[in-house]
Amino acid sequence: MTVHNFNAGPSILPKEVLEQASEALVNFNNSGLSILEIGHRTPLFQNIMDEAVSLARELMNLDSHHEVLFLHGGATTQFMQVPYNLLDETKTAAYIDNGVWGSKAVKEARLFGNVEVVASSKDKDHTYIPKDFSVPADAAYLHYTTNNTIEGTQWNTIPETDVPLIADMSSDILSRQMNFNRFALIYAGAQKNMGAAGVNLVVVNKNILGKVSRKIPTIMDYRIHIENGSMLNTPPVFAIYVSMLTLRWLKKMGGVAGIEKINNEKASLLYEAIERLPMFKAKVAEEDRSKMNIVFVAANPDIEKDFLEVCKKENMYGVKGHRLVGGFRVSLYNALPLSSVKAFTALMEDFSSRYN
């Protein structure tokens, strides 16, 4: 049976990654042991960690100031870990609030210091990316979300600012070329473009650390994780292994440049169908549309249920929009093949013609 997986996360992974991980669960590297049964301080696992870090460095083209960490938890953990490490109680951090996840990040940061929301798209339900804003020169950092999974918006440029720039890239990490060295800190839950749920990629410029006056709990302290090569405690071994396999696959696909080309093609194909078919309608400002999460609605809301039924029948998963915005959402992460998008747009056309 052919299935098409448009889930927003956890989401589709490359077939070969899943097959290798499946094999490693019963016999890792011909050790006779499962990947779940090996000590994290053995060369068997150290090799995995080293390769994961080195692939991330290579694919993101990182300079020597930037460290790569694989940490427990998801982006929600980072909402607290970032200000814990970087925002003194008396200082102010600038946040851009352009979606549900950005708003959550603001809420956590307020527990650690002052927050100034320098730009927001709340006035139009976060259906666009704020363009004009200024950041106080003495802000501890500027935080934003590069891609909004729920609302379907995405930044096409990197915000200009002189303060350290921090980005939650959970839902578009490694999907397109960027100057990753421009960022003081990047974090991303792995479960969209980088592997399984339960691990965070954190890329941090080590020069920004060690400047807050509070004492940081060991497990929250980026510096200690750097010193310990992400092995302060037992790391999420399997999730890191799956990330390593996913990064290997990405390199084989031509790296970030290679996947970006395919991602552009997938997104164009789908947006073009939405524009062409009167039955469907995009909700997001044209210049701010996400290439990862395509959010749209039916021109006539009454047909939404029928269309979702048809999708289900055709084994197309994850098409229902997030409960906060309704309508449809189709996620086109790195591992989703172009053929799935073609199948989906064909279904849209077929449904449109039969419905009229």
Add this chain to the structure above:
Amino acid sequence: MTVHNFNAGPSILPKEVLEQASEALVNFNNSGLSILEIGHRTPLFQNIMDEAVSLARELMNLDSHHEVLFLHGGATTQFMQVPYNLLDETKTAAYIDNGVWGSKAVKEARLFGNVEVVASSKDKDHTYIPKDFSVPADAAYLHYTTNNTIEGTQWNTIPETDVPLIADMSSDILSRQMNFNRFALIYAGAQKNMGAAGVNLVVVNKNILGKVSRKIPTIMDYRIHIENGSMLNTPPVFAIYVSMLTLRWLKKMGGVAGIEKINNEKASLLYEAIERLPMFKAKVAEEDRSKMNIVFVAANPDIEKDFLEVCKKENMYGVKGHRLVGGFRVSLYNALPLSSVKAFTALMEDFSSRYN
């Protein structure tokens, strides 16, 4: 090839669990999707979470005051999360320092309030369990480690106290019968008796929560995790699935009572061999010896290397002692079959007779 896995953690898991997890990685429940590719808010995963919680409740025989959570991270995360939720800045928590992990827990708690170490076994390198101590009646809680993975000691009784009792059970959870309801809070990294690295089991009496005056970051707040059924954010889906499978297996083995019988047999067999063979020597006070991690040395340290060589040749993994204590450590977690202990004691005997 037969391998014997005495790793201290991550460690051996039941073969059938690994086989089921391996299958689920390529086709979960005949969905055509991998367990890594399904949304955590789908019925597919909700069923896993529900079954994991319900099995934990049943196997631990929990009352209605106790909630079961599966949270990101390992025990090291709990070292901070416990005082964050339960220790006010002006209050004092009592800690028993009887091993490396207990000491680390003390260090983190000091960042949140006062800590009184009410008992310590530091004077004899933590080779025994402190017996006589008293806990201040107004302590916020008493924290201890039920089993010390590194030093090979284990509590045979539950400390008597009137203050809320908190235990790190990472390395002996569900290995023996206990009145789990006696505890205000229990936590355990899953990677020893309960599954894969990357998830914590937390059992908490909800009546103790909500009493500190500080504001708790969302991801740290047990109450919010309870309200959200451990799905405040994307949970470590795969690690929770493996825990559910491991709990299913444990139930089939006769539950905690059933596994305790086998665990007792395994530990007796090994300690008996250590006592009988002059070549080997236990380090831990007899009444405090762990049934999970058997720590011992060679009477003549010169032969240690040779013995480890022989173990390696026979595919016996994880016999080398922790770097802090040296010698040997053989871990006998729930999933380790009696046959592995028999093979190991036979090797000890054979080595002893050939060496003399």
